[in-house]
Amino acid sequence: MSDRIERHAALRRLIATEAVESQSHMLDVLAERGLDVHQSTLSRDLRELGIRKRNGQYRLGMAPRRSEDDGPIGKQPAGGMAGGATWPDVHGFTACGPHLITVRAGTGQAQLLGVLLDAQEDAPIAGTIAGDDTVLVVTRGRPEQRAALALLEAWFGGGERDAS
Numbered sequence: 001m002s003d004r005i006e007r008h009a010a011l012r013r014l015i016a017t018e019a020v021e022s023q024s025h026m027l028d029v030l031a032e033r034g035l036d037v038h039q040s041t042l043s044r045d046l047r048e049l050g051i052r053k054r055n056g057q058y059r060l061g062m063a064p065r066r067s068e069d070d071g072p073i074g075k076q077p078a079g080g081m082a083g084g085a086t087w088p089d090v091h092g093f094t095a096c097g098p099h100l101i102t103v104r105a106g107t108g109q110a111q112l113l114g115v116l117l118d119a120q121e122d123a124p125i126a127g128t129i130a131g132d133d134t135v136l137v138v139t140r141g142r143p144e145q146r147a148a149l150a151l152l153e154a155w156f157g158g159g160e161r162d163a164s
Helices: 003-017 023-032 039-049 110-118 142-156
Strands: 051-054 057-060 090-096 100-105 125-130 134-139
Touching (some): 003 023, 003 039, 023 039, 039 051, 090 142, 100 110, 100 142, 125 142, 134 142
Antiparallel strands (some): 051 057, 090 100, 100 134, 125 134
C-alpha cells in the first residue's frame, strides 16, 4: 500500500472514530500509528480528502455554504467541482442488502452526486448509478457497505439503515 493511501485511510479512520480538534493532535495520533507526516503533507491530505473543521472539530465533508447554521453540505471539495457549484442536497440514504445503498437527493442532483461519489479515491464504493433524484451506490460487500455508509453519514448526516 502506498504511503499516501495509508495516510488517507488512517485519517479517515481517525476522523470517523475520534473527536479531533487540531492538526497537531492528528500529527500526534498518526505518529503513534507509525506514520511520520509533516504538517504540509497533512494539510494537503486534508484538502484532498475534503476534511474540514466544523463546529470546532475536523470532519470528513465540506465547508458550509453560508454559515455553520446551513448544515454540513458545502461547496467545492479539493479537486472537486469547478466554478463554485454547490454540493447536492441529500435527503437520506438506506442500506439495501449486503452490497447496495440508495441515496435520495434533490431533484436533478443525483447525477452530480454520483460523479462526486465515483471520484473519491480510496472510497469503499465500487460504482454508482444515478437517476434524477436517487443514486444507487454499489459496494463489493458488507464491510465496504458499512464504510460507505460511514462516509455518507460523515458528509451528509444520518441516514436510514436496514436491520440486516
